[in-house]
Amino acid sequence: MxxxxxxxxxxxxxxxxxxxxxxxxxxxxxxxxxxxxxxxxxxxxxxxxxxxxxxxxxxxxxxxxxxxxxxxxxxxxxxxxIEVPPPEISEKLRYESLTALTHRFISEAFRLGFSEREVVQMVRDSLKSWKEANEEDNE
Amino acid sequence: MxxxxxxxxxxxxxxxxxxxxxxxxxxxxxxxxxxxxxxxxxxxxxxxxxxxxxxxxxxxxxxxxxxxxxxxxxxxxxxxxIEVPPPEISEKLRYESLTALTHRFISEAFRLGFSEREVVQMVRDSLKSWKEANEEDNE
DNA sequence: CGAATATTGTACTAATTGTATCATTGTAAC
DNA sequence: GTTACAATGATACAATTAGTACAATATTCG
Missing domain, CATH: 1.10.10.10 (Winged helix-like DNA-binding domain superfamily/Winged helix DNA-binding domain)
Structure with a gap:
């Protein structure tokens, strides 16, 4: 509602x-x-x-x-x-949340049997396509 | 069951x-x-x-x-x-799975307001500490 | 076995939502 | 006055989800 x-x-x-x-x-x-x-x-x-x-x-x-x-x-x-993070959260909390997020991502990727190189490559590709998909955003 | x-x-x-x-x-x-x-x-x-x-x-x-x-x-x-997933489907699925996982990770990180550089750095750090924790060879 | 009933997925349609394109209107510049 | 452009409106469309009826299979029970 x-x-x-x-x-x-x-x-x-x-x-x-x-x-x-x-x-x-x-x-x-x-x-x-x-x-x-x-x-x-x-x-x-x-x-x-x-x-x-x-x-x-x-x-x-x-x-x-x-x-x-x-x-x-x-x-x-x-x-x-959009659910944005409250801007008032501290740097420390902010980084902790990224750390936790990344850790979950890495473990899951390894659990799927991917190598470090594959993971890094996929992150690069994903970042690249994400940027391309959001070109109009700069000003 | x-x-x-x-x-x-x-x-x-x-x-x-x-x-x-x-x-x-x-x-x-x-x-x-x-x-x-x-x-x-x-x-x-x-x-x-x-x-x-x-x-x-x-x-x-x-x-x-x-x-x-x-x-x-x-x-x-x-x-x-399906009973016998053809190998090519398994492999395809495996990659699609990593792709989806990575995409979710990237979106979430950006949603939290992190920059591309921060994300890449965190992935590197996380991979590094993961390797150290598991003390394995290679690459 | 065989018919009745339940369970399961399918097909088609409807309703609700945002999107794209063009037409109309109003105002300012020339 | 005419032209140009921005704001708004009208119409048709596309995507997602829900509603309803149906077909195929399984199960129950005589």
Whole structure:
């Protein structure tokens, strides 16, 4: 369940595009903890109806937020706030989490019988294709 | 008793379709020997109930695995891991498994905000300490 | 054995979701 | 006034999951 009411207030005379207002307010609500990682946002159609705008306008806002890695939109499923790590966790905890994650990965890979070289190669390949798939991200 | 519990863990917000997650995890469990040739999988309805999804979603996953010659689904009988997996399928599965594992690892690391350099470094360190801990030769 | 019933996977359809493409509108620059 | 462009709307589409009816096989029981 996921319907946060997401009360957004649009100003149709402000000169700011609707989709920009939607983007800004969702970002604000995330910062204000009114939205939390993992939360499902209303569907494009539901939010559009609530705001009395075309659902493509909502979709455009969602697309911008998706490209900014703030939300994850999934065709046929819905739209969710991305689960990002709280920025306030310490460096130490941050590294411990990466260490644990990597350790689990390595053990699993070895359990599958792969050699160190194969593992390293796969990590390289995976990083490479990940970067390629996310080209548009830089600025 | 044929029913392995088949503990699968779905992430409904991960962006991967449910049926894909089911496919991947069954493949993994086969490569990990948690599933063996001849094992019977839960019925589409049983697994669906356990995972709280529609049984057609499970059926879709089973169909994909069936087409990949990994399992054999038999109407009225049940679903079984294929008896003699051709070697090329085993090898293919093994690599697909590592690929999926690595991809999950990379995504998770980036999701936690680590850079490519940090990830690579951590993999190196982890491999190194793993080798030292197991004191084995080679390379 | 044989018929009735239960169990299992299959096929087809529907509903819900986001996506892509183009048309319309409004405003600013020329 | 005309043109150019950005914002929004309309329409058709694709992906995922759910609903319903059915077919094949197994099991039960006379």
């Amino acid at each position: 996921a319907d946060k009411k997401l009360s957004l207030h649009l100003d149709f005379h402000s000169g700011l595009p609707i989709y920009t207002q939607i983007v800004n307010q969702i970002q604000s609500q995330l910062v204000n903890k009114m939205l939390k990682p993992g939360d499902q946002l209303p569907t494009v159609r539901a939010l559009a109806q609530e705001l009395r705008v075309n659902f493509n306008t909502v979709a455009r806002a969602y697309r911008i937020l998706d490209e900014a890695r703030i939300i994850s939109t999934q065709q046929g499923r819905g739209t969710y706030i | 044929a029913d392995k519990k088949l503990s699968l863990h779905l992430d409904f917000h991960s962006g991967l379709p449910i049926y894909t997650q089911i496919v991947n995890q069954i493949q993994s469990q086969l490569v990990n020997k948690m599933l063996k040739p001849g094992d019977q999988l839960p019925t589409v309805r049983a697994l669906a109930q356990e995972l709280r999804v529609n049984f057609n979603t499970v059926a879709r996953a089973y169909r994909i695995l069936d087409e990949a010659r990994i399992i054999s689904t038999q109407q009225g009988r049940g679903t079984y891991i």
